[in-house]
Amino acid sequence: MIERNKSISRGKPLLALDQEMFGPAAAVKALEMLRLHPSYRPSPLRSLGEVAATTGVRSVHIKDESGRFGLGSFKSLGGAYAVVCLALEEAGRVLGRPVLPGELLDPDVRAVVRNINVGCATDGNHGRSVAAGANLAGCQANIFVHEGVSPERIAAIARFGANVIEVDGNYDDAVAEAERVCHANSWIIVSDTSWPGYERIPRLVMQGYTAMVSEILDEMAELPTHVFLQAGVGGFAAAIAANLTLRSGTSRPKFIIVEPDRAACLFASNEADAPVKITPVEPTVMAMLECYEPSMLAWGILSRLAEAYMTVRDPDAIAAMKQLARAENGRSRVVAGESGGAGLAGLLAAASDPQGRELLGLNANSRVLLFNTEGATDPSIYKSLTGVDPRILVPA
Known part of the structure; x- marks a missing residue:
């Protein structure tokens, strides 16, 4: 399910503090501090040519956070x-x-x-x-x-x-x-979530995530036109959207927020044009995204910057995990956990829906950016869902 951003804040400039915390200078600071860590190295940016061909877009790249600092997740940055x-x-x-x-x-x-x-x-x-x-x-x-x-x-x-x-x-x-x-x-x-009176520390957490954008822009010759961002409370998605917006100006990409259909608090907030807490239902396999109330800070950013919100089902996420586990010419194996492949699940769902393609402006000239936000943080669950032992999926 896909819906355009309905917020009255859509298109409005970011607040001054958000510009300060998530702008280019803040990203430089975050990257400089992370480089002090003895095991720092940029995470891979992988090209998914087969996915680009099957979805009818010009290119698809995925920022693979599965090995970051040996912690298996982008959250090691925050x-x-x-x-x-x-x-x-x-x-x-x-x-x-x-x-x-x-x-x-x-x-x-x-x-x-x-x-x-x-x-x-x-x-x-x-x-x-x-x-x-x-x-x-x-x-x-x-x-x-x-x-x-x-x-x-x-x-x-x-x-x-x-x-x-x-x-x-x-x-x-x-x-x-x-x-x-x-x-x-x-x-x-x-x-990593915020509430009234508690915003500074979540901003620091989110500021750490902006280091990913610095690494991406060092490798990409052109800015992406579309960025699919999976979300729980929304902190990761908001940080990436804010930093890319402040770096790209009028050429900023379209940001599409992807959530599990069983825990879609941002989707529901878009419906209400205000942050809402939703009632828990059946658990989702996308456990890292299973959140029922958005971060106030993240909502304040995404209500301005998101192009659309969409939901994906558990089978979609599992199918994306399996697709990423396959090798493309021996180069692009990606070990994605249950939540890590949700962005790809969103792209595949949108690209297969003519109305979704039209709403998002996906076409043969689109350059799509995805994030694998986690690897097999629980190898036994990964193997049970994909039938593949993650230990044998060592990227070429």
């Missing part, structure tokens, strides 16, 4: 980045001087940072990133997981020394419990 920024700020406040990223191992800095506690709720990937950032900075992470988070994802978080707290219910229940406990203990909430 939560970890925000934790390090916050640790440096607190050390600077206590020590009375600016503290640079290269000083994280300084004994005086470590003495301050070890007293910091951060916390967040997660479906798996964001919590893993926050835990990794806390491990790098030298502070303590407290990660709240709901009952739908698999044991494998919990173990991946715990490996970074995080305190994992299990919560009955769904993701929104974990968010509420994280907020309650963090406030009670004066821990810093590092959430």
